[in-house]
Amino acid sequence: xxxxxxxxxxxxxxxxxxxxxxxxxxxxxxxxxxxxxxxxxxxxxxxxxxxxxxxxxxxxxxxxxxxxxxxxxxxxxxxxxxxxxxxxxxxxxxxxxxxxxxxxxxxxxxxxxxxxxxxxxxxxxxxxxxxxxxxxxxxxxxxxxxxxxxxxxxxxxxxxxxxxxxxxxxxxxxxxxxxxxxxxxxxxxxxxxxxxxxxxxxxxxxxxxxxxxxxxxxxxxxxxxxxxxxxxxxxxxxxxxxxxxxxxxxxxxxxxxxxxxxxxxxxxxxxxxxxxxxxxxxxxxxxxxxxxxxxxxxxxxxxxxxxxxxxxxxxxxxxxxxxxxxxxxxxxxxxx
Numbered sequence: 638x639x640x641x642x643x644x645x646x647x648x649x650x651x652x653x654x655x656x657x658x659x660x661x662x663x664x665x666x667x668x669x670x671x672x673x674x675x676x677x678x679x680x681x682x683x684x685x686x687x688x689x690x691x692x693x694x695x696x697x698x699x700x701x702x703x704x705x706x707x708x709x710x711x712x713x714x715x716x717x718x719x720x721x722x723x724x725x726x727x728x729x730x731x732x733x734x735x736x737x738x739x740x741x742x743x744x745x746x747x748x749x750x751x752x753x754x755x756x757x758x759x760x761x762x763x764x765x766x767x768x769x770x771x772x773x774x775x776x777x778x779x780x781x782x783x784x785x786x787x788x789x790x791x792x793x794x795x796x797x798x799x800x801x802x803x804x805x806x807x808x809x810x811x812x813x814x815x816x817x818x819x820x821x822x823x824x825x826x827x828x829x830x831x832x833x834x835x836x837x838x839x840x841x842x843x844x845x846x847x848x849x850x851x852x853x854x855x856x857x858x859x860x861x862x863x864x865x866x867x868x869x870x871x872x873x874x875x876x877x878x879x880x881x882x883x884x885x886x887x888x889x890x891x892x893x894x895x896x897x898x899x900x901x902x903x904x905x906x907x908x909x910x911x912x913x914x915x916x917x918x919x920x921x922x923x924x925x926x927x928x929x930x931x932x933x934x935x936x937x938x939x940x941x942x943x944x945x946x947x948x949x950x951x952x953x954x955x956x957x958x959x960x961x962x963x964x965x966x967x968x969x970x971x972x973x
Contacts, residue, residue, distance in 0.1 A: 745846075907956040
């Protein structure tokens with residue numbers, strides 16, 4: 638039964654992805670700006686014939702509806718088209734940058750959960766204490782701080798002043814590990830390259846903190862609220878009346894049920910981490926999808942922008958599907 642529900646959810650995701658593909662295509666083509674003009678750079682020596690030849694090369698001479706049909710047809714075959722600026726497949730460019738974005742998102746997710754889960758639990762157990770008030774005030778500040786500002790502050794403190802961590806980039810070029818997965822930390826472990834492991838972690842720390850601070854603040858507040866509600870439930874009072882240790886009551890009984898709304902927030906935030914990292918990647922010169930799509934937008938590189946947005950949408954849909962599946966394991970009474 639669960640398998641059937643999963644298949645149904647996957648099938649429902651198909652028209653969603655189709656709608657995203659059509660929307661991003663129309664937005665890109667209806668936005669002011671001509672990619673041919675951008676590629677030519679306003680050169681006065683270019684003839685009209687050369688300009689028309691360039692439009693024909695990329696299919697920009699066709700009516701909009703024909704371009705849309707060609708785009709959707711290529712998408713069904715896994716072909717996102719060729720980049721206008723680099724003259725090579727957009728899918729190839731996206732796959733080159735995707736591991737960097739995934740690694741940054743995982744680093745931010747790890748940082749956020751390691752900070753948020755203990756704070757949320759302790760704040761709920763010690764409600765209205767100094768720890769609770771301090772942590773919730775810090776969470777409020779974390780939600781309010783713009784990521785780019787926090788990133789710049791972290792660079793000024795830990796890179797410029799203290800010289801503890803790198804300013805930007807992903808790894809020192811000379812230490813780049815052999816390619817296995819594209820995730821430098823994991824590749825360093827798999828190949829036994831300890832210097833690359835240390836350097837890649839150092840480069841990952843600051844952008845992960847800047848990107849994951851909002852996640853940590855949101856999850857801590859949501860988990861605290863959920864824990865407070867669960868700790869007042871009758872079955873928790875019964876567990877305490879039976880003489881169970883407080884640790885067992887909080888972790889084994891209360892936390893399991895409090896995680897259900899928290900997982901919803903985490904699932905949404907995974908999409909945010911992957912799709913909303915453009916500013917952080919720009920601040921730290923992180924060579925991921927965020928920087929790629931920003932540069933492609935300025936260059937009116939339609940295939941790359943369209944392909945990147947579709948990848949973001951797919952990951953977001955997949956994350957929400959995984960959240961729904963986790964629901965059924967945490968609480969078998971919940972059906973998909």
